Amino acid sequence: MLIVKDLEITIGARTLMSEVNFRVASGDKIGLVGRNGAGKTTLTKILAGDGQPSSGSVERIGEIGYLPQDPRTGDPEELARDRILNARGLGDLLRQLASTAEAMSTATGAEAEKTMTKYSKLEERFQAAGGYAAEAQGAAIASNLGIEERILSQPLKTLSGGQRRRVELARILFSSAETMLLDEPTNHLDADSVVWLRDFLRSYQGGLIVISHDIDLVENTVNRVFYLDANRQVI
Template sequence: MLSVHDLELRVGARMLMEDVTFRVERGDKIGLVGRNGAGKTTLTKVLAGEELATGGTIERSGEVGYLPQDPRSGNPEDLARTRILDARGLGQIMLGMEKAAQEMGDSDAKVSAAAMKTYGNLQDRFTALGGYAAEAEAASIASNLSLPDRILDQPLSTLSGGQRRRIELARILFSGAETMLLDEPTNHLDADSVVWLREFLKNFQGGLIVISHDVELVEETVNRVFYLDANRQVIDIYNMSWKNYQRQRAADEERRKKERVNVEKKAGVLQMQAAKFGAKASKAAAAHQMVRRAEKMLSGLDEVRAVDRVAKLRFPEPAPCGRTPLMASNL
């Protein structure tokens, strides 16, 4: 499915992660979490082959379906239905069958005969790929994502951003991809569609990596959690459910806080001893070594503390508005 070894990702001069190794097997359903800017979207793009890693290797076996946050794929003139069906190679075949069916009625016997042969060949391919049962499956997926026939029969160029995104999600779910990478799949979905998607992902048998702010979705679907730690530039892997991950993550953070306190105490002792030794010329070298040891111990904590700080903003009460900003009548 996916095998990642010694992965390194950078954005400009900023290191996102390095020496990251993991595998995604059949049945793995991974929730990808981390602070904003930690590199979740960048990682999924790299795993999908949309962008290149700075270092390391990625091996993919089987088809990978990737849903970006702002999908703009496909020929804008294609019908939405064709875009979905083309995930299994059916869309263009059906268009070819429709064209051949029209030409079969041509008054020119040669054109008609050629069209009949073309239609037969396309129909054989259509049947081999699942035929009308697959078409019904695609229609069912689209319907559950609130994509009725009137939308499916429109060109992609006429659809809104939310509709385009649902079309791409339907395409991936229909594709039969062995591995799915879904970046915020519940965006632009109504409540019923979200519930249906949760059930679909729960029953999905392949590999899944999902980024989502929908807590219920990750609670119900994931069996592994990858936490992107922007401070340490690593991925912490938790082979457990979402709720167990939350408990384990809290315990890990508490342990790290205690370790930080201990390091700061030890560094403080070294700094005090260095200050005492520094007053004596005979012990200046020892004092210098103590200072360097203390600085080394603290260097890894400074970045952590800087990122862990949360800004608290207070805005003044706004002045009364002198004009009516919006008025509606007889809507």
């Protein structure tokens, strides 16, 4: 949930918006529309905690999934698959399970017993996080966003901007965040992926704020529209 109180955003001498009050609860799906430069991206950054308003406050309750236009978070050495799965802590657990299983194959005596105990504890944590069903869900999301297997096996630092953005979008959709803030989520997606994303967002039960030039996506996913234009915001 987001609770916004008396928000004001200025850039230099220009006031983008003022006296803004609203909340985003589960089921609220909001489209931010307006001309370029009206403050849509700036507002979204502030809502995500990636920037500060000139005055007012933003209260964030629960997990927030934020897709900026140019994602740069995450360890550049992390594999794309792990980046997605680690939204629920699964990527690291899978790697630990694999390395522990390998160690079990050569361990003997007391060391073998210790390794088996470690593996059992890791498996319990993995199952508690959703297990192989969750892993399959993450793989399905990646596939529907056009992320190929070869991309999933690459570290983030080797990905193009478009590939990196699709990976971050997949991570957010997989995370089960209670509120999602998506800035132009259809960029770098093909037509089939856009249709799939539209259906996903339509069925999403949490709170959503989306900026998109894709009119069909907005019309079919949001139930409220905030219009921003040269300090004449309607929120």
